[in-house]
Amino acid sequence: MIRNIPLAAMVGLMFTGLYFAMAILAPWIAPYGMAEIVGDVWEPSSPEHLLGTDNIGRDLLTRMIYGGRTTIFIATVATLISFCTGSILGFWAAVAGGWVDQLLSRFVDLVMSIPSLILALVILSVMPVTVPVLVVVMGVLDSTRVFRLSRAVAVDITVMDYVEAAKLRGEGYRWVIFREILPNALSPLVAEMGLRFIFMVLFISTLSFLGLGIQPPEADWGGIVKENADGINYGIGAALYPAVAIATLAISVNLVADWVLNRTTSLKGGR
Amino acid sequence: MQTTQSPLLQVRDLKIGATITPPGGRPQDIEIVHGVSFDLQKGRVLGLIGESGAGKSTIGLSAMAYGRGGVKITGGQVWVNGRDILQTGGSNLRALRGGEVTYVSQSAAASFNPAKKIMDQVVEAAVHQGKFTRSAAEKRAVQLFEKLGLPDPENIGSRYPHQVSGGQLQRCMTALALCPEPDLVVFDEPTTALDVTTQIDVLMAIKEAIRDTGVAAIYITHDLAVVAQVSDDIMVLKMGDMVEYGTTEQIITAPREAYTKALVSVRSIDHQEKPAEGTPLLRVEGISARYKGTNFDVLKNVNVELRPGQTLAVVGESGSGKSTLARVITGLLPARQGRLSFDGRVLSPDLPARSREDLRELQMIYQMADVAMNPRQTVGTIIGRPLEFYFGMKGDEKKRRIKELLEEIEMGDGFIDRYPAELSGGQKQRVCIARALAAKPKLIICDEVTSALDPLVADGILKLLLNLQKVEDVAYLFITHDLATVRAIADSIAVMYKGEVVRYGTKSDVLAPPFDDYTDLLLSSVPEMRTGWLEDVIANRKMESAGH
Numbered sequence: 001m002i003r004n005i006p007l008a009a010m011v012g013l014m015f016t017g018l019y020f021a022m023a024i025l026a027p028w029i030a031p032y033g034m035a036e037i038v039g040d041v042w043e044p045s046s047p048e049h050l051l052g053t054d055n056i057g058r059d060l061l062t063r064m065i066y067g068g069r070t071t072i073f074i075a076t077v078a079t080l081i082s083f084c085t086g087s088i089l090g091f092w093a094a095v096a097g098g099w100v101d102q103l104l105s106r107f108v109d110l111v112m113s114i115p116s117l118i119l120a121l122v123i124l125s126v127m128p129v130t131v132p133v134l135v136v137v138m139g140v141l142d143s144t145r146v147f148r149l150s151r152a153v154a155v156d157i158t159v160m161d162y163v164e165a166a167k168l169r170g171e172g173y174r175w176v177i178f179r180e181i182l183p184n185a186l187s188p189l190v191a192e193m194g195l196r197f198i199f200m201v202l203f204i205s206t207l208s209f210l211g212l213g214i215q216p217p218e219a220d221w222g223g224i225v226k227e228n229a230d231g232i233n234y235g236i237g238a239a240l241y242p243a244v245a246i247a248t249l250a251i252s253v254n255l256v257a258d259w260v261l262n263r264t265t266s267l268k269g270g271r
Numbered sequence: 272m273q274t275t276q277s278p279l280l281q282v283r284d285l286k287i288g289a290t291i292t293p294p295g296g297r298p299q300d301i302e303i304v305h306g307v308s309f310d311l312q313k314g315r316v317l318g319l320i321g322e323s324g325a326g327k328s329t330i331g332l333s334a335m336a337y338g339r340g341g342v343k344i345t346g347g348q349v350w351v352n353g354r355d356i357l358q359t360g361g362s363n364l365r366a367l368r369g370g371e372v373t374y375v376s377q378s379a380a381a382s383f384n385p386a387k388k389i390m391d392q393v394v395e396a397a398v399h400q401g402k403f404t405r406s407a408a409e410k411r412a413v414q415l416f417e418k419l420g421l422p423d424p425e426n427i428g429s430r431y432p433h434q435v436s437g438g439q440l441q442r443c444m445t446a447l448a449l450c451p452e453p454d455l456v457v458f459d460e461p462t463t464a465l466d467v468t469t470q471i472d473v474l475m476a477i478k479e480a481i482r483d484t485g486v487a488a489i490y491i492t493h494d495l496a497v498v499a500q501v502s503d504d505i506m507v508l509k510m511g512d513m514v515e516y517g518t519t520e521q522i523i524t525a526p527r528e529a530y531t532k533a534l535v536s537v538r539s540i541d542h543q544e545k546p547a548e549g550t551p552l553l554r555v556e557g558i559s560a561r562y563k564g565t566n567f568d569v570l571k572n573v574n575v576e577l578r579p580g581q582t583l584a585v586v587g588e589s590g591s592g593k594s595t596l597a598r599v600i601t602g603l604l605p606a607r608q609g610r611l612s613f614d615g616r617v618l619s620p621d622l623p624a625r626s627r628e629d630l631r632e633l634q635m636i637y638q639m640a641d642v643a644m645n646p647r648q649t650v651g652t653i654i655g656r657p658l659e660f661y662f663g664m665k666g667d668e669k670k671r672r673i674k675e676l677l678e679e680i681e682m683g684d685g686f687i688d689r690y691p692a693e694l695s696g697g698q699k700q701r702v703c704i705a706r707a708l709a710a711k712p713k714l715i716i717c718d719e720v721t722s723a724l725d726p727l728v729a730d731g732i733l734k735l736l737l738n739l740q741k742v743e744d745v746a747y748l749f750i751t752h753d754l755a756t757v758r759a760i761a762d763s764i765a766v767m768y769k770g771e772v773v774r775y776g777t778k779s780d781v782l783a784p785p786f787d788d789y790t791d792l793l794l795s796s797v798p799e800m801r802t803g804w805l806e807d808v809i810a811n812r813k814m815e816s817a818g819h
Contacts, residue, residue, distance in 0.1 A: 161637045161642045161643040162642060162644055165635065165706075168602075168635055169660060171660070179645075184645065184647055
């Protein structure tokens with residue numbers, strides 16, 4: 001089993017695992033408290049502070065670990081919300097067709113015609129910025145993309161004879177969607193999930209950078225960039241660490257998604 | 272420089288391999304042709320016959336030193352005009368392909384570029400190979416069009432592929448192959464995708480073109496009756512091995528091997544027609560139907576009846592509306608006019624309005640078993656679902672019934688946890704039959720259920736269906752274009768043409784003269800397994816048209 005995993009997937013799995021482990025174990029592995037001021041402003045890296053300190057003297061490694069926890073948690077939950085709503089509505093539109101399809105598709109077109117960042121900024125400026133609100137807003141906005149994909153995939157599947165056979169048997173939407181379509185649509189959706197998770201990480205980071213995401217003193221990767229952005233003028237690289245973290249997480253998650261896609265497509269000769 | 276004795280094509284101990292990747296395993300090399308040898312003289316036609324997977328196309332393509340889709344020639348020699356073409360590479364092979372050896376594929380529609388005119392494609396190879404100038408090649412193409420019996424040979428080349436019919440396009444492809452004056456043409460199932468009435472014209476055109484141009488040909492098909500009309504010799508293949516090799520006359524009249532005998536005697540099911548008595552189970556009255564967004568009826572005033580436990584065969588060519596009739600009866604396409612009644616009650620034209628009993632008693636089996644089963648469900652789930660859905664069976668009771676059904680379709684209960692991809696074509700169709708039977712239906716609609724199967728496998732399916740009819744007393748509405756199948760299983764027959772039933776009655780009435788024109792054409796177009804049949808039919812038709 002382990003031997004069959006290609007090298008790229010192995011690397012991806014390792015880094016993804018590492019980030020998720022750090023997120024889960026944050027309170028136990030972080031060397032200091034999350035908002036604890038432990039040194040001078042922008043200290044260089046030293047044995048006490050491996051990545052140095054930030055703009056008000058907090059340990060940067062600690063901030064990174066806690067920040068990763070917040071970012072990954074929010075991105076994961078938002079991705080799940082986006083996939084559950086997007087794919088179920090997409091499948092429903094494809095199977096039901098007619099006015100259900102028209103209504104859902106046109107509504108999605110409407111939402112997608114507004115850039116999602118701007119729409120998110122508008123919504124968040126009138127709503128209280130709490131984690132649940134953030135997660136739901138991000139998930140719902142992103143579910144429009146998932147809707148389009150899953151509807152397109154499901155439309156191809158609904159014309160297959162086995163779906164027709166299920167309809168002739170008298171099966172309801174629930175069986176057709178979850179038992180006939182979902183198993184056959186899984187591979188493209190899994191691949192998309194990897195991609196969308198990364199977009200979520202970028203989305204929450206962007207929002208925090210603009211000040212409408214996670215509120216201080218809570219840490220997240222976008223927030224860390226914002227707090228330390230000024231440092232770049234003085235040659236302090238503190239803002240680059242979260243950037244590197246986001247990039248490596250993005251690449252490693254996609255390596256894993258690619259591998260899962262390959263595995264599921266070859267399974268039992270299905271799609 | 273060659274002597275007249277040396278054959279045009281010599282194949283010696285040809286071995287062909289492929290690399291496959293089993294699910295979850297490592298790629299492995301397998302051999303798909305195990306050492307086949309034959310000779311082909313100038314001007315002769317060799318028929319390669321066998322079921323799917325027998326390696327006939329692969330062997331045919333080896334005459335061009337070509338392996339399709341990861342197939343590699345791993346051993347042996349192929350000599351064309353005294354050269355071993357497996358040893359020459361690159362530019363020599365390019366001169367060979369499309370010059371000395373050309374190829375006619377099964378689907379002309381998929382092989383022609385839809386964006387280019389037919390003439391440009393027909394002369395392309397000949398001009399590219401430097402055999403002819405453009406104008407000489409076009410002249411030759413027009414001659415070939417004429418010889419192949421294409422209408423308006425002067426101008427047909429300026430049309431696009433979608434502007435001619437399927438049979439005409441297949442003849443254009445033959446012209447394409449003959450245009451560079453090749454020594455050898457490989458015909459890969461050139462008439463399989465055509466209707467019988469079209470097939471006969473294309474066959475005759477191919478046969479005359481071969482005779483007049485004096486090329487040698489390899490003719491690949493799974494239909495022994497077809498190959499008997501065109502070839503001088505026949506090689507029977509099975510699983511990459513040669514079974515029997517002889518003259519056409521010998522293979523047809525005195526086959527030596529058991530496998531060849533089975534192929535020759537296929538479709539010899541003897542079915543006694545049942546008397547047309549009792550109240551009809553299904554009554555189709557004055558049905559007209561059209562597809563959404565179109566303004567012509569694909570079904571026009573169709574009236575047929577089907578009695579319990581009997582079989583009604585609906586015969587016709589593609590486009591005759593026979594599958595549409597099935598869609599109307601199942602409720603997938605609500606009829607515009609007319610009435611359906613089933614077992615004494617009126618059937619709602621629309622599927623969602625039907626009761627669960629209506630749905631249960633009317634089951635359907637599809638042509639392509641591959642796509643009629645969810646690839647992510649096991650055989651047990653596929654057969655078990657109707658049991659659960661209609662009868663609320665669970666656990667051991669359901670499992671016992673699934674095992675019984677698997678016994679009924681002559682498959683063991685070892686198949687219960689298999690996925691469709693792990694079954695052969697015939698087994699897949701059997702599972703579909705079991706799924707229909709699980710609902711304990713009174714009527715099963717069979718839409719071309721044997722068309723995609725090899726003759727011997729199709730035979731097995733037909734026998735199974737007949738046995739099940741005896742045991743379960745189920746009626747079949749059997750849709751097919753194959754008259755041999757109809758003879759084997761029907762009690763009554765409806766012949767459809769352009770959306771209308773042109774002839775309807777019991778089997779003995781429909782298949783006995785006097786015939787209407789269309790039924791006559793249809794019946795006389797079915798290839799018979801004897802040499803010289805094609806010439807007889809054509810001669811008959813010429814006489815008739817001269818008489819009119």
